[in-house]
């Protein structure tokens with residue numbers, strides 16, 4: 520497993536660089552082909568190609584489908600390996616994308632191999648979908664993964680687990696981004712202040728209003744992440760804008776936050792507001808993962824492993840599949856730390872454990 524992980528990490532696969540990403544996609548295709556799965560490469564014009572793999576032993580007809588979902592793209596530009604080489608030390612494997620989430624893909628590959636070698640009769644067809652743009656919002660893969668999820672009875676997401684104990688992610692916040700653009704009127708701040716409408720003042724007043732919508736207990740947050748406005752000193756600002764980060768645990772809270780945002784009215788006379796954007800990923804609510812988690816927990820305990828769960832403030836492609844009402848279990852990937860950071864690594868001991876857990880989930884779901 521470590522040798523495969525090394526090969527996979529050493530083919531860099533940045534979301535924004537198609538050629539290297541495609542090389543990584545072809546490497547993965549080869550690994551699954553060698554294990555006699557049916558592989559199709561779904562070509563993309565701008566992003567790396569997506570990879571769909573399906574497998575079912577030829578003994579009977581499948582009575583449904585299970586989806587194993589993940590992404591092979593990473594946040595690291597090509598060349599990162601020079602500063603951040605793959606290395607194994609004291610039970611950890613370091614390198615770009617090890618934790619998020621190439622080790623998860625390796626686990627899925629070996630879970631399939633374990634099922635094949637042990638000749639466990641499967642009830643359902645297994646489809647593995649490895650996409651190329653999760654780290655940049657899944658624009659080119661969303662339709663594909665939603666379509667595949669809709670044909671599935673359950674979705675297993677190989678995103679990293681949480682913390683040193685490898686907690687599975689049974690709920691995730693919905694995540695969005697909105698732009699608040701304020702249009703005022705410029706004027707000389709000294710000669711004609713009465714003729715100006717200060718867009719920055721309007722934006723500041725709106726932000727003060729919006730800030731009060733935060734409800735940490737309920738898990739609803741709205742944060743101004745970027746603000747800009749004005750042109751120069753002496754000039755009353757004609758325009759100003761803010762980029763807002765939106766999050767919520769529940770679909771109901773997501774809808775009401777969006778509604779509130781889009782019904783904002785100007786505070787200063789003559790100012791105009793333009794609000795765009797909203798939630799990109801709906802929340803993954805626990806009601807869509809609880810049953811699969813109970814199953815995983817019981818399977819893990821039969822293997823002598825203790826499995827716990829957690830809620831995550833960030834989203835993944837599991838948010839899309841759960842929002843369709845398809846049972847989704849996320850965070851089944853590696854145990855480790857440092858996603859998107861220079862110390863990104865996985866605990867090597869967890870690789871076979873998590874592969875076995877996935878194999879047993881696939882055999883019993």
Ligand SMILES: [Zn+2]
Pocket residue numbers: 590619620653678679
């Ligand atoms: Zn990820």
